[in-house]
Amino acid sequence: MRDTDIEVRAARVDFRTVRLAHPLSISGRLIDGFTVAEVGVRVRSRSGQVADGSGASVLSVPWAWPGESADVAARDVVLRRLTEEIAQGAVGSGPADPVALWREQHAHLPVHLGGQAEEAGPIPALAGSLALGALDNALHDAWSRAAGRPAWSMYDESFLSSDLGWLTSTLRGAYPGSFGFDDRRRLPVQHVVGVTDPLDGADGLAGWLDHEQVRHLKIKLTGADPSADARRVADVHELATRHVGRPELAIDPNEGYADGDVAREMLTELAGRWPAARSAVTYLEQPVPRGHDGGQRQMRALAQEVPTLLDEGFTDLSALHDLADRGWSGVVVKAGKGQTPTLLAHAWARATGGWITVQDLTTVGLAFLHSARLVGTLRLSSSHLEYNSRQYAPDGQAELARRHPALTTVRAGAVTVPGITDTGLYGVPDVPGEGRQVPGDLGT
Known part of the structure; x- marks a missing residue:
């Protein structure tokens, strides 16, 4: 038990729709x-301190819950209900630290998913992780505010009741903070090149590169034709080389390839016809469908050629136990999945030498601030900030831009995240989304 352990006394959920x-x-x-x-x-903490906390997640239905069983709007309604159910179900939990609270809530997640499944069809674990993630983030924020400290100073044995030996024996005696955190303020931006995004012209990739000088590019591919995909990568590389010098490329087929051999076919053609473009590829993100490893032999061969990261398929921490055996180099973490699983995956990666990077879900506002804080603080294999919202949802950043213009404005290929000057998860006093009344009579 720790004096900083918290009991959840009340919860509130708000939703807003962002149009691209x-x-x-x-x-x-x-x-x-x-x-x-x-x-x-x-x-309320054991020591009697009361505090409020805020957390956000993007409930991206086409990404987290694809399929034809119900339309996107209907599935969005279900995820909203699920988020509310999870948040209200946490009231009365504790006292405990937020990692212990997340473990309790995550263990109960299948019950929540099953409760909504009858009318909507099975809800994927990935969608459930986003619904739980918003609550988890809010608990870390409130826990550290009640303690009067930045959250990033509390991830050790002084404030957490258990080490990480329960996750894997490799981490016995270790805590999330055992591997150190950084304080990077200048974050290189990663620009997404969608499969239908134009390359030339002021409104295309060329215009973005000329204006912002971004060198990190993530290229979305269809996976339908490895040869056409290789050419698309080569075209992006050639244009970026002309505009910004030496780009760094990440490739994201979003589960488009049937197996690891098809992904290797694309890389082989890229290396044979455009070797400079192949040399610029730093990692490959979720090339095969979630739930299907694409053949262990094929995936291990692929991972020997380029770091290959689990993203949509990373829905449970148990996947870390045999990740390398199944042919994956590491994982992608997202702020929307929650602070706790992000911290635990980071500890695993640092302890084992696995790859880890932070990616985006077109985050805006509080969710984007959180994502930037993760990139600036965690010791990542590739430390860049994917910043999709400036491309696809610029109106969603209005409040954050007013409060922190240096974080939302790209200059010389980067943005600047505010220094940690306050308590809580985000480390700044003016957090977007704060000020909403949290209901509940807390008594004395």
Whole structure:
């Protein structure tokens, strides 16, 4: 037990809809908008301190819950209900630290998913992780505010009740903070090149590169034709080389390839015809469908050629146990999945030498601030900030831009994240989304 352990006394969930300025296409699925879930909680610590906390997640249905069983709007309604159910179900939990609270909530997640499944069809674990993530983020924020400290100073044995030996024996005696955190303020921006995004012209990739000088590019591919995909990568590389010098490329087929051999076919053609472009590829993100490892032998061969990261398929920490055996080099973490699983995956990566990087879900506002804080603080294999919202949802950043213009404005290929000057998860006093009334009579 720790004096800083918290009991959840009240919770509130707000939703807002963000419409994209133009659709983002990922492997044939179009995203033209999404819901942002913002959870507020009120907690009381064992020592009697009361504090509020805020957390956000992007409930991206086409990404987290694809399929034809129900339309996107219907599935969005279900995820909203799920988020509210999870948040309200946490009231009365504790006292405990937020990692212990997340373990309790995550263990109960299948019950929540099953409760909504009858009318909507099975809800994927990935969608459930986003619904839980908003609550988890709010609990970390409130926990550290109640303690009067930045959250990033509390991830050790002084404030957490258990080491990470429960996750894997490799981490016995270790805590999330055992591997150190950084304080990077200048964050190189990663620009997404969608499968339908134009390359030339002021409104295309060329215009973005000329204006912002971004060197990190993530290229979305369809996976339908490895040869056409290789040419697309080569075309992006050639244009970027002309405009910004030596770009660094990440490739994201969004589950588009049937197996690891097809992904290798694309890389082989790229290396044979455009070797400079192949040399610029730093990692490959989720090339095969979630739930299907693409053949262990094929995936291990692929990972020997380029770091290959689990993204949509990373829905449970148990996947870390045999990740390398199944042919994966590491994982992608996202702020929307929650602070706790992000911290635990980071500890695993640092302890084992696995790859880890932070990626985006077109985050805006509080969710984007959180994502930037992760990139600036965690010791990542590739430390860049994917910043999709400036391309696809610029109106969604209005409040954050007013409060922190240096974080939302790209200069010389980077943005500047504010220094940690306050308590809480985000480390700044003016957090977007704060000020909402959290209901509940806390008594004395």
